[in-house]
Amino acid sequence: MLPIESPRQRRKEARPAELLAAALEMFVEKGFAATRLDDVAKRAGVSKGTLYLYFDSKDALFKAVIQEGIVPVLQQGAGMVERHTGSSADLLRDLIAAWWQLIGNTHLGGVPKLMISEAGNFPEIATYYYENVILRGRDLMRRTLQRGIDQGEFRALNIEQAIDVIFAPVLMMAIWRHSLGACGCGQHDPESYFATHLDMMLCGIAHPSATVQPDGMHS
Amino acid sequence: MLPIESPRQRRKEARPAELLAAALEMFVEKGFAATRLDDVAKRAGVSKGTLYLYFDSKDALFKAVIQEGIVPVLQQGAGMVERHTGSSADLLRDLIAAWWQLIGNTHLGGVPKLMISEAGNFPEIATYYYENVILRGRDLMRRTLQRGIDQGEFRALNIEQAIDVIFAPVLMMAIWRHSLGACGCGQHDPESYFATHLDMMLCGIAHPSATVQPDGMHS
Amino acid sequence: MLPIESPRQRRKEARPAELLAAALEMFVEKGFAATRLDDVAKRAGVSKGTLYLYFDSKDALFKAVIQEGIVPVLQQGAGMVERHTGSSADLLRDLIAAWWQLIGNTHLGGVPKLMISEAGNFPEIATYYYENVILRGRDLMRRTLQRGIDQGEFRALNIEQAIDVIFAPVLMMAIWRHSLGACGCGQHDPESYFATHLDMMLCGIAHPSATVQPDGMHS
Amino acid sequence: MLPIESPRQRRKEARPAELLAAALEMFVEKGFAATRLDDVAKRAGVSKGTLYLYFDSKDALFKAVIQEGIVPVLQQGAGMVERHTGSSADLLRDLIAAWWQLIGNTHLGGVPKLMISEAGNFPEIATYYYENVILRGRDLMRRTLQRGIDQGEFRALNIEQAIDVIFAPVLMMAIWRHSLGACGCGQHDPESYFATHLDMMLCGIAHPSATVQPDGMHS
DNA sequence: CATGAATGAGTGTTCATTCAT
DNA sequence: AATGAATGAACACTCATTCAT
Structure with missing residues (x-):
């Protein structure tokens, strides 16, 4: 590349x-x-x-x-999925928590907003970003969801759509912080926000026979 | 004459x-x-x-x-919540479908991306937008969720957080379309995307005793 | 022309x-x-x-x-010199008083300032103005001074220089009114200003043997 | 070093x-x-x-x-009046000659015309110019005239008016040079012009008992 | 005659880029 | 390597001029 x-x-x-x-x-x-x-x-x-x-x-x-903003974290997370041994729900929680700690909550958290804002002016960078960041991130999510479905933990899902649905609230938190949130417009607490998100989402994708154990972010 | x-x-x-x-x-x-x-x-x-x-x-x-981009749709939707007689799940579906048809899928769909991109340079406009658009939209969602909880249709939720969690995937679809999506990076079909979102989300907020009837967008 | x-x-x-x-x-x-x-x-x-x-x-x-600003007054004054029968000092007084009443103190009083300001940008207008206004005015003054000298009322003078020396204070009054004077900077009373000017000037050009009778403007 | x-x-x-x-x-x-x-x-x-x-x-x-155009010459001339020991008529000659040499005849000679032209558009600058340049200049003239009157050299005068009457021909020479004079309209020789002015003026303000000694500019 | 919406050339101002030091 | 004075192309904004009504 x-x-x-x-x-x-x-x-x-x-x-x-x-x-x-x-x-x-x-x-x-x-x-x-x-x-x-x-x-x-x-x-x-x-x-x-x-x-x-x-x-x-x-x-x-x-x-x-x-490019420099994402290279350092490109490899992170891949190992996370491989090494994970617990429930897929926990893996999902860990992935989101990790993204927030390594990216969203750092100075790199502004990259998504920046990329969204400037994609039209830098289409080649947008493509690069899409292929090297977004697709890789989606891959991690895909493998995690597939893992949960295969293990009977999650119910059947339209995985490609679910990936985005699940990640959208996380992304939006990062975007908000660097846009309207920085103007004094209503601020949310990320902790409880993600807890609510995971609670709703895991409930929503759990296999009917499975028992969901609600859990906040263990950061 | x-x-x-x-x-x-x-x-x-x-x-x-x-x-x-x-x-x-x-x-x-x-x-x-x-x-x-x-x-x-x-x-x-x-x-x-x-x-x-x-x-x-x-x-x-x-x-x-x-301002002109949002004034025409400020009042819309308020009546929607008032007049609704069916289930709260249906109301939620209708609200999202209406937003998409009236805003997201029109030329106004770029306003959220624009506002996000320029909030830092126009803080007073950002505040205006927050108070006159976002807060009103959140209010509709809040009343809808509260209605569902009161009627035993939805389980107890942290409503303020849930509002954003639920709307984030919808917003992201509009934002995507006007940023990376416009650069040829992977496109999703809004229909099935929202269907998946609603399916997962309604499942996730349904009261344990309630029976969720999955339903796509009836547009 | x-x-x-x-x-x-x-x-x-x-x-x-x-x-x-x-x-x-x-x-x-x-x-x-x-x-x-x-x-x-x-x-x-x-x-x-x-x-x-x-x-x-x-x-x-x-x-x-x-052009329109000066045409109406071009002929005026010429007859004044021809018809005058009294002393040349009185004629000088009358000329200045007439200029002030007909031009300086009317809305035409701004023309000199305007012409001075814009001469560089409209040289052909400047030339036109010079030939049709200034030279004619100087001619009136020249004839008046010459008349006074010939009649022994004024002493020998460098007439061409005297013309401008005598008219400068009158012009400056009109210019001042339309420049710094309009900004609130110190204002003078034209009456006493011209009186002082005439007093000094007539004294200054009077023939040593002549008796100068001080007189204000008889307006 | x-x-x-x-x-x-x-x-x-x-x-x-x-x-x-x-x-x-x-x-x-x-x-x-x-x-x-x-x-x-x-x-x-x-x-x-x-x-x-x-x-x-x-x-x-x-x-x-x-501002820069006048600051360098603001102090000049003040000392001139203080140090002068000869006749007030000579002082008046010197003041005018100095103004012409230091300002009128240099590239600063255009400032009066410029200020007159733009006073309406820059009232605050006009006020600044009036207070810091014009008033100081008038002060020098006032002290000189008062000195001459006190010493019996000049006759009683309306000093405030006389100041302007005396300076107007000098100013007009500078203004003329940067307006119509620059368009080829009749040019005067400053030397003889000022000589005529001083001759007439000193004659005009001399005390009846005093003997005026005509003198050109000694530059 | 009169209007005022529309035009586009012109100018004040900014800022990415260069380069002598 | 680092600086910052200098550049000039680019853009927001103005206003004399035109013309359809």
């Missing part, structure tokens, strides 16, 4: 994480177009020219923000 | 709506900052100067897009 | 004086470039399009303002 | 003065509104964007032009 290695690639790895962090924050807060590189530089504590030592252009900075 | 409307007159009265429609499309597609007024004008088939005959500034145009 | 007669010319004579008056006021107040035709039209109580029924362009309006 | 100034550094410090000089010329020539920042930049030999490194807006540039 990505070029394996190149001088540019090597330099990219040396790019100060501060620049990317500053850019992510600004992009999430103002959007790509409304973010001025001056502000990114100021927030990172460097001069505007320094940005160009590490990134060829504003577009390149955006791409790096998206 | 009705005053004869000249073509020019007719045009003048229709202009604002045409301009707002064009602006909404562009704003949703490119974001506020990346949208050029020249493009909005061109899409509406007028010159740039004409925009300024009807809107004082780009900001004012944005505000009008949001 | 000007085209004698033409359809355009005939129409010009029918031009509403209100338009020219409104334009003069705006031009004097804001300058040519900063004056919007919308404002001129509004002040004249007509629509913007109507201006174009009478004037081909903003430039044409400006030219008309200058 | 003086820090070595790089050409770039030297340029940076000289920039504002270069820009202001270019702006003053353009403003005087065309007026504020008709002056394009592109032209100011071109005349200063920089790009349009560079202007904005030093001035926030066109308005700010105008304000700076006025």
Whole structure:
């Protein structure tokens, strides 16, 4: 998918994480177009020219923000599903809790909102993001749901649809926090929000013969 | 004797709506900052100067897009809850189906994405939107859920959280369509998607003693 | 100098004086470039399009303002010098008083300021103004001074320089009123100002043997 | 050890003065509104964007032009009156000669015309100019005239009016040069013009018993 | 004659990008 | 490597001018 290695690639790895962090924050807060590189530089504590030592252009900075923002967590979670031994309901709980702790509740939590906002202006990045992040995440969910169905824990489901239905409330929490939630519009407590979500959802997908044991997030 | 409307007159009265429609499309597609007024004008088939005959500034145009985009549907749905006589599950189905038909599946479906993207740059509009749209929508959901609980149809729920959990998948469908979905990334069929959502969700909130009758969207 | 007669010319004579008056006021107040035709039209109580029924362009309006503003008073004063029988000092007093009453103190008093401000942008109008207004005015002054010298009332003077020296304070009063004076900066009383000017000036140009009889403006 | 100034550094410090000089010329020539920042930049030999490194807006540039244009000469002349030991007539001659050499005959000579033209559009600048320039100038004149009266050199005068009467011809010379005079309309020689003015004026204000010694400008 | 909706060239201002230091 | 002064293309906004009514 990505070029394996190149001088540019090597330099990219040396790019100060501060620049990317500053850019992510600004992009999430103002959007790509409304973010001025001056502000990114100021927030990172460097001069505007320094940005160009590490990134060829504003577009390149955006791409790096998206790619660097997800690479570190791409592999996480896959092992989670493999290694899991308990109930599938617990696995589902763990997946969601992990996503929230590793992404949603970190500074990476703004990436989904950013990607949604800028997909139209960066279709190739959107495609990259879809294939490398979303599809992989859906795969984890798919295997988890299939596992639960196979083991008689979950009832028969339209899995492809269920994946999105289940993940939507989690995504929305992250999106909300970086949009209207940041404007002082009503805030929810993630803990109880996810608890309610899992409670309803696990109830809704449980096999009729199975006994659902309600449980909040064990974070 | 009705005053004869000249073509020019007719045009003048229709202009604002045409301009707002064009602006909404562009704003949703490119974001506020990346949208050029020249493009909005061109899409509406007028010159740039004409925009300024009807809107004082780009900001004012944005505000009008949001406000005009929701005013027409503000009252809708309230009567729906009042008049409903059947089961609360059906009411929930109807509400979601109505939202999708009146908003999500129309050109207004991009407003949520737009509002999410630009909330940071227009906090006062975000607040306006929250108070006049989101809170009213949540109110409809709240009354519906409360009705179901009171009538023993739904089990006890943390209503405030449930509202968002239930609406998130619907919102996400509209958002997706105007972001990554528009870039060719995987498309879902809204019909079956909502059917799955309702199936799982109604199952998840049904009172243990109640019998849930699965039902797709009756559109 | 000007085209004698033409359809355009005939129409010009029918031009509403209100338009020219409104334009003069705006031009004097804001300058040519900063004056919007919308404002001129509004002040004249007509629509913007109507201006174009009478004037081909903003430039044409400006030219008309200058030309129409001075034509009515071009002939005045010439007869004054011819007919005068008293002392040359009195004639000088009368000329200045007449200029102030007919021009300086009317709405035409802004023309000098306007011409000064816009000479650089309308050199041909400036030349026209110079030749048809300023030179004629200087001629009146020259004849008056020459008359006084010839009659032994005034001492020998560098007449060409004296003309401007004598008229400068009068002009400045009109200019001041339409510039800083209109901003609330210190105002002078024209009566006593001119009295002082005439007193000093007549004293300054009187022939040593002559007796100067101080006299204010007899308005 | 003086820090070595790089050409770039030297340029940076000289920039504002270069820009202001270019702006003053353009403003005087065309007026504020008709002056394009592109032209100011071109005349200063920089790009349009560079202007904005030093001035926030066109308005700010105008304000700076006025303020910087007069600050350097604000103190001059005050000492002149204090130190003067000769006749008051000579002091008056010196004041006028100094004004002409330091302001009227330099590139600052356009400021009065500019201020007159734009007072209506910049009332606060006009007030600033009036209080900080005009009032101080009038003060010098007032003290000079009072000095002459007290010493019996000048006759009783309405001093406040006399100040303006005396300065008007000097001002008009500067104004003329930057308006109609620049269009090829009749030019006067400042030397003989001021000589005539001083001759007439000193004669006009001399105490009857005093002997006026005519004298040209000793520049 | 009169209107005012519509136009589009022009200008103030911003900001990504470059490069001399 | 790092800076920040300088650039100029791009865009929001204005307003003289036109023309259908």
